[in-house]
Amino acid sequence: MQGAVIQTSGLRKQFGQTVAVDDLTLEIRGGEVFGFLGPNGAGKTTSVKMLLGLIAPTGGEARVLGARLGERSARARIGFLPEHFRFHDCLTAREFLRLHGRLHGLRRERLERRTEELLERVDLRDAADRRLSTFSKGMLQRAGLAQALIAEPLLVFLDEPTSGLDPLGRVLVRDLIRELREQGTTVFLNSHLLGEVEATCDRVVLLKQGRIVRELLLQDQVAAFQIELRIDRSDAQVLEGLRSFGEEVRAIGEVVRLRASSDEVIPEIARWLVSQGIAIYALASRRKSLEEWFLEGIGDDQRPG
Amino acid sequence: MSLGGLATIARLTLLEASRRRITLAAFSGGFACVLIFAVSVYFIAGTAQLREAPAVLHRLQLQTLTLAGLYVVNFLVVAAAVLLPVDTLSGEIASGVMQTLASKPIPRSSIVLGKFLAYWMMLAGYTAAMVLGVVLSMRLITGFAQAHVLAATALMLLQATVLLSIVFAGGVFLGTVANGVVAFAFYAVAFIGGWIEQIGVVAARSVNARYIGTVISLASPVDALWRRAIHVLEPPVMSQVLLTPFSAISVPTAAMVWWAVAYAIVAISIAVVRFERRAL
Numbered sequence: 399m400q401g402a403v404i405q406t407s408g409l410r411k412q413f414g415q416t417v418a419v420d421d422l423t424l425e426i427r428g429g430e431v432f433g434f435l436g437p438n439g440a441g442k443t444t445s446v447k448m449l450l451g452l453i454a455p456t457g458g459e460a461r462v463l464g465a466r467l468g469e470r471s472a473r474a475r476i477g478f479l480p481e482h483f484r485f486h487d488c489l490t491a492r493e494f495l496r497l498h499g500r501l502h503g504l505r506r507e508r509l510e511r512r513t514e515e516l517l518e519r520v521d522l523r524d525a526a527d528r529r530l531s532t533f534s535k536g537m538l539q540r541a542g543l544a545q546a547l548i549a550e551p552l553l554v555f556l557d558e559p560t561s562g563l564d565p566l567g568r569v570l571v572r573d574l575i576r577e578l579r580e581q582g583t584t585v586f587l588n589s590h591l592l593g594e595v596e597a598t599c600d601r602v603v604l605l606k607q608g609r610i611v612r613e614l615l616l617q618d619q620v621a622a623f624q625i626e627l628r629i630d631r632s633d634a635q636v637l638e639g640l641r642s643f644g645e646e647v648r649a650i651g652e653v654v655r656l657r658a659s660s661d662e663v664i665p666e667i668a669r670w671l672v673s674q675g676i677a678i679y680a681l682a683s684r685r686k687s688l689e690e691w692f693l694e695g696i697g698d699d700q701r702p703g
Numbered sequence: 704m705s706l707g708g709l710a711t712i713a714r715l716t717l718l719e720a721s722r723r724r725i726t727l728a729a730f731s732g733g734f735a736c737v738l739i740f741a742v743s744v745y746f747i748a749g750t751a752q753l754r755e756a757p758a759v760l761h762r763l764q765l766q767t768l769t770l771a772g773l774y775v776v777n778f779l780v781v782a783a784a785v786l787l788p789v790d791t792l793s794g795e796i797a798s799g800v801m802q803t804l805a806s807k808p809i810p811r812s813s814i815v816l817g818k819f820l821a822y823w824m825m826l827a828g829y830t831a832a833m834v835l836g837v838v839l840s841m842r843l844i845t846g847f848a849q850a851h852v853l854a855a856t857a858l859m860l861l862q863a864t865v866l867l868s869i870v871f872a873g874g875v876f877l878g879t880v881a882n883g884v885v886a887f888a889f890y891a892v893a894f895i896g897g898w899i900e901q902i903g904v905v906a907a908r909s910v911n912a913r914y915i916g917t918v919i920s921l922a923s924p925v926d927a928l929w930r931r932a933i934h935v936l937e938p939p940v941m942s943q944v945l946l947t948p949f950s951a952i953s954v955p956t957a958a959m960v961w962w963a964v965a966y967a968i969v970a971i972s973i974a975v976v977r978f979e980r981r982a983l
């Protein structure tokens with residue numbers, strides 16, 4: 399599916415005097431792995447709950463898989479791993495997956511096949527007949543992930559899917575997300591773990607106090623190189639010439655910054671500057687991490703949650 | 704409403720309840736009460752005083768014993784109707800378990816009604832087992848055959864159904880502890896109202912006492928159903944001569960039974976409607 403899987407316009411949620419989400423306008427395309435970032439209390443989980451129909455928005459509009467929020471036809475194609483992964487822990491892992499498959503209306507044969515496939519995929523086959531109450535946090539999270547995928551959904555909401563996992567579990571989740579992308583499943587990933595997001599997402603938005611403050615294409619922006627030059631001349635003609643090597647060319651005093659998709663342009667920039675008779679005092683490049691983008695987007699006024 | 708979803712939720716609830724200690728405790732406690740009752744009856748029935756009493760008095764005493772046993776059963780059923788389901792909605796909402804269920808493609812009404820059906824089935828089984836335990840042990844030990852058992856059991860079950868629906872309605876609005884307190888208060892108010900009516904009618908022939916009792920029964924019809932059940936069980940002479948917790952002097956009308964049915968339907972409907980819109 400390549401059209402918009404999620405479309406929201408001015409979505410808002412207010413609890414009493416507190417605005418949890420304000421003017422959330424998003425468009426998420428089919429097959430995209432979308433990262434939803436923000437500090438604690440930014441409104442990420444509230445946004446996911448609205449999109450799932452678990453809470454009603456105070457204002458704005460939204461459609462998920464072409465349907466209005468909370469419609470059963472859409473929920474049939476959605477998988478969801480909640481943040482705190484609290485489940486019916488008196489059930490065994492196998493019973494738990496069968497339960498959620500039945501709630502999705504899976505028939506016997508498909509239900510059994512999916513249950514066994516997913517137990518294998520999330521590495522819980524050995525513990526399939528143990529009750530969830532005996533599971534570690536990581537095992538519960540993997541069981542929850544399998545539950546979200548039981549009906550082969552078109553759209554999966556994963557709310558902090560790796561918070562309880564050890565590094566091996568995180569690799570497993572990362573691989574699963576990649577497999578979902580290859581299958582064309584859209585993944586909506588809520589996470590604090592920027593490394594995970596950087597490794598898996600195509601696009602992210604940063605949410606702060608309920609509002610989107612930045613949107614980033616990871617391939618183009620976060621993967622790009624920031625090049626910084628200190629040269630003796632940075633007039634309009636020089637800046638125009640530098641635009642042929644990269645984007646967002648800006649001069650701040652005698653320092654010029656630009657963004658390039660590869661560091662292979664650095665020798666070319668140096669050669670061009672020398673050919674123009676411009677003296678180079680410094681030439682450096684580096685990649686800006688998602689964490690830097692995040693901190694820059696969130697700003698200094700945000701206190702730790 | 705989705706019947707498949709409702710059946711799946713009912714099945715889950717039954718499975719979950721069967722694995723909880725509180726269910727085991729409820730059934731073990733009930734079984735212990737019936738056992739103690741049977742042993743007591745065995746020894747009481749064996750006393751010369753009872754055996755040699757005139758036939759009418761002998762029968763009256765066995766009837767009182769049976770009603771005493773059923774009084775305990777009624778109390779156990781009331782406790783089970785409140786304690787077994789008290790956290791089924793509020794607990795799952797508070798813990799977040801409900802989010803996973805409610806995000807599935809089933810109507811929310813199926814979640815409430817599936818759980819309600821499962822607990823109702825459990826209470827029906829519990830009530831029937833306890834009543835049968837008392838009635839059969841009397842029959843086997845003393846030969847006393849209690850009449851109208853089915854009708855009385857149905858009234859006791861209706862009482863449990865009203866309480867169950869109150870617990871479900873409360874579970875959507877309140878936390879688990881508050882819901883339990885409110886449900887027991889609901890029963891306590893009915894209990895006090897019932898006694899005001901009984902004592903007022905016997906001691907003072909008070910019309911006001913009857914009015915107060917009726918108003919309280921309309922607000923909380925659970926005790927009225929138990930009194931109606933006693934009326935069904937006891938011979939007419941008994942209500943003329945004795946005022947005990949096992950006798951009904953002022954008998955609620957059949958209209959009160961229908962009122963209780965409507966009450967339960969309204970309470971569970973409130974639970975469904977409110978849960979449909981509740982933030983989870």
